[in-house]
Amino acid sequence: xxxxxxxxxxxxxLTARGSTAYYCWVFxxxxxxxxxxxxxxxxLNEGLIVTNMRNQVSWGFYISNFTFLVGVAAAAVLLxxxxxxxxxxxxxxxxxxxxxxxxxxxxxxxLFVTVDIGRPDRFWHLIPFVGILNFPQSLLxxxxxxxxxxxxxxxxxxxxxxxxxxxKRVPNKNFITPLLxxxxxxxxxxxxxxxxxxxxxxxxxxxxxxILAPRFLASAFxxxxxxxxLVFFLVRKFxxxxxxxxxxxKIAELIAYAMFVNLFLLGAEIFKEYYTGTVHLAPMQYLxxxxxxxxxxxxxxxxAMIFNITAFLIFLIPNTRRNNTTLILGCVLIFxxxxxxxxxxxxxxxxxxxxxxxxxxxxxxxxxxxxxxxxWATGLxxxxxxxxxxxPIMNGxxxxxxxxxxxxxxxxxxxxxxxxxxxxxxxxxxxxxxADD
Amino acid sequence: MCNDSKCDKQAFQKxxxxxxxxxxxxxxxxxxxxxxxAASVWETFFQKHFRELTRDELKxxxxxxxxNYSKEFGQQVSVKATPPIEGVKFGYGLDLSRCIGCxxxxxxxxxxxxxxxxxxxxxxxxxxLDKEKGVSLEHAxxxxxxxxxxxxxxxxxxxxxxxxxxxxxxxxxxxxxxWMEKDGIVVVDYNWCIGCRYCMAACPYGARHFNWAKxxxxxxxxxxxxxxxxxxxxxxxxxxxxTFCIQRTREQPGRYPACEEVCPVGARKFGNLLxxxxxxxxxxENKRVFILKEDLNTQPKFFYFYAT
Numbered sequence: 188x189x190x191x192x193x194x195x196x197x198x199x200x201l202t203a204r205g206s207t208a209y210y211c212w213v214f215x216x217x218x219x220x221x222x223x224x225x226x227x228x229x230x231l232n233e234g235l236i237v238t239n240m241r242n243q244v245s246w247g248f249y250i251s252n253f254t255f256l257v258g259v260a261a262a263a264v265l266l267x268x269x270x271x272x273x274x275x276x277x278x279x280x281x282x283x284x285x286x287x288x289x290x291x292x293x294x295x296x297x298l299f300v301t302v303d304i305g306r307p308d309r310f311w312h313l314i315p316f317v318g319i320l321n322f323p324q325s326l327l328x329x330x331x332x333x334x335x336x337x338x339x340x341x342x343x344x345x346x347x348x349x350x351x352x353x354x355k356r357v358p359n360k361n362f363i364t365p366l367l368x369x370x371x372x373x374x375x376x377x378x379x380x381x382x383x384x385x386x387x388x389x390x391x392x393x394x395x396x397x398i399l400a401p402r403f404l405a406s407a408f409x410x411x412x413x414x415x416x417l418v419f420f421l422v423r424k425f426x427x428x429x430x431x432x433x434x435x436x437k438i439a440e441l442i443a444y445a446m447f448v449n450l451f452l453l454g455a456e457i458f459k460e461y462y463t464g465t466v467h468l469a470p471m472q473y474l475x476x477x478x479x480x481x482x483x484x485x486x487x488x489x490x491a492m493i494f495n496i497t498a499f500l501i502f503l504i505p506n507t508r509r510n511n512t513t514l515i516l517g518c519v520l521i522f523x524x525x526x527x528x529x530x531x532x533x534x535x536x537x538x539x540x541x542x543x544x545x546x547x548x549x550x551x552x553x554x555x556x557x558x559x560x561x562x563w564a565t566g567l568x569x570x571x572x573x574x575x576x577x578x579p580i581m582n583g584x585x586x587x588x589x590x591x592x593x594x595x596x597x598x599x600x601x602x603x604x605x606x607x608x609x610x611x612x613x614x615x616x617x618x619x620x621x622a623d624d
Numbered sequence: 625m626c627n628d629s630k631c632d633k634q635a636f637q638k639x640x641x642x643x644x645x646x647x648x649x650x651x652x653x654x655x656x657x658x659x660x661x662a663a664s665v666w667e668t669f670f671q672k673h674f675r676e677l678t679r680d681e682l683k684x685x686x687x688x689x690x691x692n693y694s695k696e697f698g699q700q701v702s703v704k705a706t707p708p709i710e711g712v713k714f715g716y717g718l719d720l721s722r723c724i725g726c727x728x729x730x731x732x733x734x735x736x737x738x739x740x741x742x743x744x745x746x747x748x749x750x751x752x753l754d755k756e757k758g759v760s761l762e763h764a765x766x767x768x769x770x771x772x773x774x775x776x777x778x779x780x781x782x783x784x785x786x787x788x789x790x791x792x793x794x795x796x797x798x799x800x801x802x803w804m805e806k807d808g809i810v811v812v813d814y815n816w817c818i819g820c821r822y823c824m825a826a827c828p829y830g831a832r833h834f835n836w837a838k839x840x841x842x843x844x845x846x847x848x849x850x851x852x853x854x855x856x857x858x859x860x861x862x863x864x865x866x867t868f869c870i871q872r873t874r875e876q877p878g879r880y881p882a883c884e885e886v887c888p889v890g891a892r893k894f895g896n897l898l899x900x901x902x903x904x905x906x907x908x909e910n911k912r913v914f915i916l917k918e919d920l921n922t923q924p925k926f927f928y929f930y931a932t
Contacts, residue, residue: 234860235819236743236837245824245834305819305834305861308669312799312818319673319800319816327798327822389792389920390828466762543749543783543830544761 193587194353197594198576201585205575206600208425216568223561226554227302235305238555243547244538246303248555251530252562253299255410257381258403258529260292260337262411264374265441271367277434283348283581284422285415286341287573289374292411293338295566302558326384333377340370345573349580354587378403391537393470396459402452403529408445410525412438413498413518418574420515425602428578439514442521443502450499453528469544470536478540481548488532494524575601664688673800674705674813674852685815686852693857697846705852706874708807714868715808715904715925716881717893718782720759721932724889725750725773725780732886733784736869737855738847740839747866748784748883749830755779759914759928784883785810785831785866786916786924793823793832802863808897808925809868811853817862824863828917829924832865868894897925907931 205213230237240247266285270278301307312318313331322328344366351358382400389395416438419430460471472478477485501507501517508514540546551559579585584597671685686703693701730748739745751764755777764781774780791810794802801817804810824832838860850856851871858864869881873894879885884892895904904927907913911929 234835234837238836241836242824242830242833245821300820303820305821305863306817306859309799309816309818312673312801312816321798321800325796325798325822327796327820331798384822385825388796388826389922390826469762537825541830542828543751543766544764545766545830 190354191350193592193594194350197353197585197596200594201579201596202572202575204596204599204601206603209575209600209602212602213568213571216564216571219564220561220568223558223564226558226561229554230302230558231307237552239549239552241547241549243541243545244535244549246534246538247549248531248551248559249299249303251534252559253296253303254381254533255526255530256292256296256299256566257334257378258407258525259411259414260289260296261374261378261404261407262415263289263341264371265408265412265438265445266415267367267370267374269437269441271364272371275437277431278437280581281419281430281434283345283577284418284574285411286345286370287577288411288415288418288570289341290338290345290573291566291570293334293341293377294569295562296334297338298562298565299559302562326380326387329380330377330384333373333380337370337373337377340366340373344370345577349577352580353585375404378407385533385537388537390542392467393537394533396456398452398456402449402456405445405449405452406525406529409442409449409495409498409521410529412442412445413521413525416442416518417515417522420511422574422578425604426578426582427584427598428582435514436509439502439508439517443499443508446495446499446502446521449525450495469540473539473546474532474536479546481539481546483548483550484532484535487527491524491527491532494520495528498524664692668815671815673816675803689852689856693850696857697843697848699843699846699848701846701848701850701856703850703852703856704871706871708805708809709874709876709878711896711898713808713897713925714787714873715895715897715908715927716787716868716884717895717904717907717927717929719891719893719931720779720781720928721930722889722891723750723780723782724891725752725768725778726888728886728888729782729883729892732882733866735845736847736872736882737867738841738850738857739864740835740837740841740858741845742840743837745833745835745839745864747831747833747864748782750780750782752778753781781928782883783829783831783916784926785868786829786922786926787866787868789923789925790921792826792828792920792922796822796826798822805853807874809853809870810865811867811870812863812865813853814856814858814862814864819861819863821863828920828922832863834863835860 238247238249263282263285266278266282269275270282301310304310313320313328315322320328320331322332344363347363348358379400382403385391385394386397386399387395416435419435422428423430457471457475460468469478473481474484474488476482498517498520501513501520507517535549539548576585579596579598579601582598586595587593588595667688672681674682677685682705686705689703690701693703727750730746730750733739733747734741734745737747739747749766751761751766752768752775753759753765754763757763759781768775768778787808787810789804789808791804794804794810798820799816799818802810802812802823819834821834824834835858839858841857846857847855849871851867851874854867854870869879869883872879873881880894881892884894893903893907895902897904899905907929908927911931913927913929915924915927
């Protein structure tokens with residue numbers, strides 16, 4: 188279709204233009220991606236021996252990041268529910284940004300899994316009917332299915348919506364509303380399935396607790412929206428896109444509830460382990476106190492605890508919640524706190540002590556960190572590109588030109604410090620010639 | 625549960641073959657000037673799951689592997705795929721009252737099964753336990769190294785794959801690269817495993833080992849009598865485990881596993897659980913027997929016992 192091609196060409200032109208800040212940001216991400224790619228080449232040549240994972244701790248930093256990011260992706264639903272179930276307008280205007288975050292986070296998830304497996308060349312063994320996907324027995328097979336489904340779903344919704352907006356058409360409600368409503372159980376399912384992946388292992392008492400899936404969801408509803416609020420502030424500061432305070436406040440309120448549930452469930456887990464005091468206490472002890480002199484995770488998990496509790500208080504008390512400075516601080520604290528707790532804090536104690544009670548203390552190798560940084564950069568790059576297209580479309584700065592073929596680009600700069608003034612240097616009304624057909 | 629080979633075969637075989645042929649043809653065209661070496665690479669890449677190979681395809685795969693290994697190790701290497709024997713289910717007995725913790729089984733296993741020497745992979749882990757504490761893994765010492773064993777106040781417990789009848793590791797594999805054979809041995813198709821290590825997280829006995837680096841195995845130390853599902857040299861990035869020496873025990877007449885044969889004190893017993901007059905059945909019925917982590921309902925076919 189010519190329309191789709193013209194739209195696509197317009198987005199390419201759009202992403203190539205921007206302010207100095209935009210270029211700096213994008214090129215630093217690209218640089219990190221290249222470095223990460225080199226790290227991956229080294230890992231492919233040498234094998235996973237270049238990581239610090241070993242037989243005792245067979246999953247590490249990559250899977251920790253994966254687990255955390257599934258939560259971030261699932262959290263888009265916290266914007267979709269108030270927007271589309273309760274038809275609350277201020278959030279409806281920004282719910283799309285949450286879906287774009289979900290897309291970027293899922294892409295990071297898939298990359299983290301890819302770099303973790305020993306034989307990425309055999310990925311096709313996972314494709315149903317071509318390979319053998321062990322569905323429904325293996326929870327990992329379930330995860331493959333739901334993650335890809337969720338990615339497709341969010342991508343479809345976002346692209347369809349933006350494409351229509353670009354051509355100044357009203358999106359077909361009969362098509363998009365069912366998809367939006369379906370994305371709610373889909374979001375819950377990706378995180379539940381990921382929790383079950385750990386939960387279903389009798390060999391690992393630290394994970395084999397039925398509270399795990401609810402805990403996953405609760406923490407996801409903190410970290411993802413916290414990241415969204417930070418993005419909203421940046422978008423408000425650097426682009427012309429308007430985001431209402433009441434929307435941000437509502438999200439902050441929801442985070443406070445989610446964080447309360449998260450802390451409560453964590454407390455319940457800690458009580459059960461410590462009060463019963465069976466041999467299954469060992470991993471929890473390793474995490475919180477250290478075990479037989481091994482305590483690499485202890486400072487991290489306590490940092491996370493302090494961050495989470497502080498953030499909870501910030502979000503709970505109306506005065507600090509309404510103050511933008513403390514609100515931003517709270518979001519940063521939550522994001523870091525949940526990253527530690529739901530990442531390394533969840534994965535590593537499953538392996539320490541190992542099933543024969545050997546203690547191998549794991550911390551990621553330099554290469555693991557560089558590679559992980561590369562994947563984070565990739566995710567942020569994807570998110571930036573999506574925002575670069577989505578925000579001007581939603582602003583009305585990027586739409587089909589009057590001739591119905593070319594693109595109209597009003598916003599040339601994108602990332603500029605703005606106080607509702609038209610940016611210097613931007614030439615509203617710059618039209619790109621339609622393709623010579 | 626879908627542990628039988630029957631149901632997966634039916635479900636996947638037909639459609640997969642078509643798609644695979646198409647894919648192979650498509651990519652084959654891309655790699656236009658394909659010398660013999662490249663052809664072997666593509667054959668390896670598109671090799672089907674072990675249980676879906678027809679008899680002829682299996683022959684070809686085995687021949688390809690034999691020629692590759694023979695070239696790599698500079699000697700004639702045989703790769704068999706001996707099937708399970710009817711009416712046999714293997715079981716293992718380990719006499720804790722006899723074991724002296726010498727670790728000859730560990731190294732006998734490494735030699736027989738072609739494990740990587742650097743980094744070292746060992747399928748058997750011998751634990752040193754305190755007599756006062758009993759069988760308590762929390763107090764186990766993994767890297768004991770006295771000049772002489774056994775040492776005062778200690779006893780020893782070798783742990784290897786327990787060949788569970790209800791294996792948690794096979795259930796979790798996302799691509800069915802690991803399964804329990806009819807004779808009860810849990811095996812891995814090293815050419816199908818994607819290296820996700822979910823099975824390692826699921827195993828309660830630490831029996832699964834990953835090839836973190838390219839395995840280093842000196843040519844002169846290779847055991848050239850190999851089995852596809854057992855001791856053939858393993859590729860990087862896949863999981864491996866004890867197979868009760870499938871290359872020995874499935875022969876007729878059968879041979880004992882290497883660890884059983886090498887044990888200097890006769891602490892290790894091996895046999896057919898379905899033979900009511902067999903030694904292993906006698907031990908289970910008449911000695912004090914326990915299985916490791918019984919509460920997990922993995923139903924090991926590896927029995928620890930006290931003969932004296």
